[in-house]
Every structure is written in C-alpha cells, then in structure tokens.
Amino acid sequence: MKKICNYISMFILLLLAVTSCKDNDNWTIIEEAQPGTYVVGSATIFSGEASTSALKPVKLDLGDGLSETKPEIIGIYTWLKAGGEFNISVCKAVGEEPVHYGKGEVVEEVPDVISICNLSAGGPAFTVASDGLYNIIVNTSLNQVSILPVSWGIIGAATEGAWDKETPFNAPKFDATSTTVEWEMSTTLNAGEFKFRYSGNWGYEIPYDAASKVKIFTDVTGTKEGTDNVLTEGFSSMETGGANLVTNIGGQFSVYMKYDIRAGQFSARYVLTGEPIVPPAYPENLFIVGDAFQGWTPETDAEECIPVNGTPSSFWKIAYLNPGGFKFTVKLGWGGDFGIAEENADAIGEYTKGGNNINVTTPGYYLIYVNLEDNTVSVTDVNIYLFGDVNGGTWDYDEASKFTVDNAAKKITSPAFAADGNLRMCIKHPGLSDWWRAEFNIYEGKIEYRGNGGDQPAVPVKAGQKAVLDFTDGTGVIQ
The missing domain is CATH 2.60.40.3620 (Immunoglobulin-like)
Incomplete structure (x- = not known):
C-alpha cells in the first residue's frame, strides 16, 4: 500500500510539473514548431519557437486615419537583453527543422532609431547595445528585418513639448515573472490632446518591395473616439493608429504605461497628483x-x-x-x-x-x-505658401513658394509647382506655432480646411501646375 501511495504521489508531482510547463508559453519549446517566423536566442525571454515568440501581421499606416495589414510584413514587440544574441527562426512545415537567420547586408542604419538588414541563413546572430523593448519587423518577401528600439514618450498639445517633441518616460522596468514592461513619469499636462510615441517621428517607412515602401506606426493611443478617449486611474488598452487621447483638465500627473509581452498588449493610465487646472472656456465657433x-x-x-x-x-x-x-x-x-x-x-x-x-x-x-x-x-495682408513636395521638398516658408494676390480679379494664385507630389498649402502668421495648424486644400473644386482634423487626404499634382483660389465663394482649381 505504501508503494502504491508513493507511485501516486510521484505521478501527481509529475503531472503538476508538466502542466506548469505547458502553462508558461514564454519558455516552453514547442516539440514540433508550427509553420511561422519566430525570434529566439539568449537575448530574448524565449528559449525556443514558442507561440508568444511568433511574429504576427503588423498594422500599417495608410494615412488619413486608415490602416491595413500585409501578410509579408510581420512583427513583434519584445524585451531584448544586451550581452545575449538572437536570431530570426523560420519554420516552413511541421516537423521540419527551423532555419535560423542572422545578420546579412545592412540596408539602412539610423542610430537609436532603426536598423534594417537582410537576413542571412546561418549568419552571425543579432545583438543589441542595451536592455530594452524593441519592435522587430520582418519582411518575408524581401527576407529583411527591421529592428527599432522603443523609448516611449508623451507628445501633443497637452504636453510640455506640444506636438514638436516627446516628453520621455523614465527608464523601463522589466518584470521577468509577469513578462511585462512598465514605464512611468511625473509631468505637467494642459487640457488638450496627446499620444504616446517613440522614434521621434510619426511612423517609419521600410522597404516593401524593390520599388515601394510601407509605413509602420510608432505611436499608440486609446481605443475610443473624441472626448471619450481618455485615461483613467486604471489601465486602459492602447492601440496603434487611433484618435488622440484627451485630458479635460490640466495639472501635475503621474503617467504610467505597460506592455504585456505574452498578450501583446499596451495599456496606460494616469493619476492627478496636484490641484486640477480647469482651462478657460472658449467658444466652439467664431x-x-x-x-x-x-x-x-x-x-x-x-x-x-x-x-x-x-x-x-x-x-x-x-x-x-x-x-x-x-x-x-x-x-x-x-x-x-x-x-x-x-x-x-x-x-x-x-x-x-x-x-x-x-x-x-x-x-x-x-x-x-x-x-x-x-x-x-x-x-x-494675405500670406499663403506652398509646402513640401510641390516646392521642391522644403518644409518651411519659402518666398519663392508664396501665392500672388490679385484683388481686382479676386483670385489668389500659387507659383508653378516645382515638382510632382502632394499639394500642401497654409497661411503664415506670427500667432501660429506650426504651419500645419492652418492648412487647407482643394477637393472637387472646393477649398476644404484642416481645422482641428488630422492630415487631409493627399492631393497629387504635377510640376508646372498652379493652384488658383477664390475665397469669395470658397472654390479652387488646379491648372
């Protein structure tokens, strides 16, 4: 009887151990790797081809609030350790041995922003200079990998740097037990809009094929719209490519951000730590x-x-x-x-x-x-300027790109466009902090204003054409 009890006890312990292993996808190796692309190695928190180490389709920025996914563009946010190595592992069929890819020819390198390399089967493993969260994106058709260090900040009209510069979080804290990364900061916010962003820009373009690129998001925000898109004292889910977050009061805040590596989910919250500052009330219309x-x-x-x-x-x-x-x-x-x-x-x-x-x-x-x-x-006097592509790629007020006012004809005409590209027009006034805060464009013969909206839809034009505006009836033509 004693032997039977011992056997039963050993069986239960073995069962518990196996169950425990199966519950932890972070380190359990799948005995037969499923077809897919994985990140593996001593620099990662994964010891093999696990479900949580698999790269998945990435949301791509189409502009104008639109997004898409492409099966060739897959990625993962994950914690990487300096001093270790990692590879991109590709399994093409169940039962086949995965192929480990290392670093091949460098395609593009921007320090602290992005590294794009060709993948080389059996090539030297990848390394990173410092511990941190990284966004790893693989283009399976080009056999390329893009690696972006992720240093989050907060940006927007509500922040100290407005829409020009991110206010950085403190150094991230990685919890190996919960496999989460957390950031925090104490900062002053004004009533207004904001987002979380890294890389110092709104997205980054990576090669899609030999002739074109796709744009990845480098920001996250709330999942709701308008004045409902707010943070609370509890963590709320974040997503890429959504509407701006809003805070209706100003003051001193503690802001927290978290990434759950196993769930692949960002979340954020904030707590007002000082007296609330209620903004003055301005009319919605004038x-x-x-x-x-x-x-x-x-x-x-x-x-x-x-x-x-x-x-x-x-x-x-x-x-x-x-x-x-x-x-x-x-x-x-x-x-x-x-x-x-x-x-x-x-x-x-x-x-x-x-x-x-x-x-x-x-x-x-x-x-x-x-x-x-x-x-x-x-x-x-009226000061209107061309910006961007059509004035030769200059993103500043250029006198050669200033419109001419004909008060007799009641028309305002641009100089000839210097190059093919997308038409951007704006006013110039000392009260503006950024040119795009007062831009407009022509759609189906009508002048449409950006106002408080996001980027307007692209208006492609040809070199040598001109924009002619008539503000008496709100019309415009490109000729």
Whole structure:
C-alpha cells in the first residue's frame, strides 16, 4: 500500500510539473514548431519557437486615419537583453527543422532609431547595445528585418513639448515573472490632446518591395473616439493608429504605461497628483459679420472662421472685405459679439478685443487672426505658401513658394509647382506655432480646411501646375 501511495504521489508531482510547463508559453519549446517566423536566442525571454515568440501581421499606416495589414510584413514587440544574441527562426512545415537567420547586408542604419538588414541563413546572430523593448519587423518577401528600439514618450498639445517633441518616460522596468514592461513619469499636462510615441517621428517607412515602401506606426493611443478617449486611474488598452487621447483638465500627473509581452498588449493610465487646472472656456465657433463682408444680419450674412488646429483660443479667416465695418459673433445671432477696443481708419493693424467695429477703407483680401487667450485681433495682408513636395521638398516658408494676390480679379494664385507630389498649402502668421495648424486644400473644386482634423487626404499634382483660389465663394482649381 505504501508503494502504491508513493507511485501516486510521484505521478501527481509529475503531472503538476508538466502542466506548469505547458502553462508558461514564454519558455516552453514547442516539440514540433508550427509553420511561422519566430525570434529566439539568449537575448530574448524565449528559449525556443514558442507561440508568444511568433511574429504576427503588423498594422500599417495608410494615412488619413486608415490602416491595413500585409501578410509579408510581420512583427513583434519584445524585451531584448544586451550581452545575449538572437536570431530570426523560420519554420516552413511541421516537423521540419527551423532555419535560423542572422545578420546579412545592412540596408539602412539610423542610430537609436532603426536598423534594417537582410537576413542571412546561418549568419552571425543579432545583438543589441542595451536592455530594452524593441519592435522587430520582418519582411518575408524581401527576407529583411527591421529592428527599432522603443523609448516611449508623451507628445501633443497637452504636453510640455506640444506636438514638436516627446516628453520621455523614465527608464523601463522589466518584470521577468509577469513578462511585462512598465514605464512611468511625473509631468505637467494642459487640457488638450496627446499620444504616446517613440522614434521621434510619426511612423517609419521600410522597404516593401524593390520599388515601394510601407509605413509602420510608432505611436499608440486609446481605443475610443473624441472626448471619450481618455485615461483613467486604471489601465486602459492602447492601440496603434487611433484618435488622440484627451485630458479635460490640466495639472501635475503621474503617467504610467505597460506592455504585456505574452498578450501583446499596451495599456496606460494616469493619476492627478496636484490641484486640477480647469482651462478657460472658449467658444466652439467664431463668425465674421458686417457690411465690409456680407451684411449685418448674423443669421444670414455671417460666415464661420477656421479654428487653429489644437488651439481652442484661436481662429483665422481669409476674407475679401469691402469698404465698411465688421466684427465677430460666437453664434449665428447677436450676443457675445465683439470687435476691437481701438478706433481704426483702415483694416490692417494689431488690435485689442473690444466693442468697436473694425473699419475697412481699402477693398481687398485680408488675413484675419483672432487670439482669445491674449484678447487680440490681427488683420494683415494675405500670406499663403506652398509646402513640401510641390516646392521642391522644403518644409518651411519659402518666398519663392508664396501665392500672388490679385484683388481686382479676386483670385489668389500659387507659383508653378516645382515638382510632382502632394499639394500642401497654409497661411503664415506670427500667432501660429506650426504651419500645419492652418492648412487647407482643394477637393472637387472646393477649398476644404484642416481645422482641428488630422492630415487631409493627399492631393497629387504635377510640376508646372498652379493652384488658383477664390475665397469669395470658397472654390479652387488646379491648372
């Protein structure tokens, strides 16, 4: 009887051990590797071809809020250790021995951003210079691997660096037991929008085939839309390519981010640690009205100004003004209307918000810019510029790319496009922190404004063409 009990005890212990091994996919080797591509080696947390070490289809950025996956582009976020080595392991059929690929010819190398290499069967194993989370992407058709170190930061209108620069998290902490990576920071946030981003840019283009590239995401955000896309004190799931996160109050926050390697899931939360800062309330809309424009009846004559992207206090408009006067309303009716404190003779000038009409003597096109945070009204000559591809790839205000204003014909015309590419147009004003906050384009003969939206759909044009704008009826042509 004693022997039987011993046998039973040994069997139970063996059963528990086997069950425990099967439950931990991080280190269990699949006896017969399933067809797929894996990351393996001493630099990884995986000891072989496990389900959690398999690369999976990657969401690709198509622009305009769209995304797709391609079967040839697969990837994995995982923790890698300096001092170890890793390979890309490819198993083509059940029962076949996986082929381990190492580093081949370097295709592209940007320090601390990306390394793209050809894969070489039996080549030297890959290494990394420091422990950390990495995004490993394989193009199975080109037999290439892209390796991106992931150093998260927070970016957006709500952050100290606005949309220009990430505020970095503290160094990540890896928990080998839970196979999670966590980041944290203490930072000041303003009410506004933000995302989490790495690499210092919005995505990165990697080769797709011999003639084209695809763009991977380098940001994550919440899974909801609009004002519902907020963080709470509990962890919320994050995704790539979604809408901006929003915080409705400012203050000092502790921000936390986590990646569960086994689940392949990012999440984030924040906690307000100081007094909340409630932002001032600005009108959602601003309208121009007056006999210098279309008339003094707001319900029928007022026309909407354009919000400056990510700047609730500011609006702009290009308008053809006739001799007369104008002011602003916050609705299609009277109440809350304002003009300027000064008494002016003609339109152009820098003014303080007040109760007087803005007088116009000289007819023509004007650029109007209102900043309700500073309580200022600016009226200037019109300054519109081409940006990007069509001015030869310059992403700055270039006088050679400035539009010409013809007040007699009521047309505003660009110089001839210097190169083929996508058309981008914007105004120039000292109140703007970034050119794209006040850009617009032409769609089916109409001028459409970016406002508070994301990147507008691409408008491909040819070298030598011009854009002709008519703001009196909101139309435009490319000819």
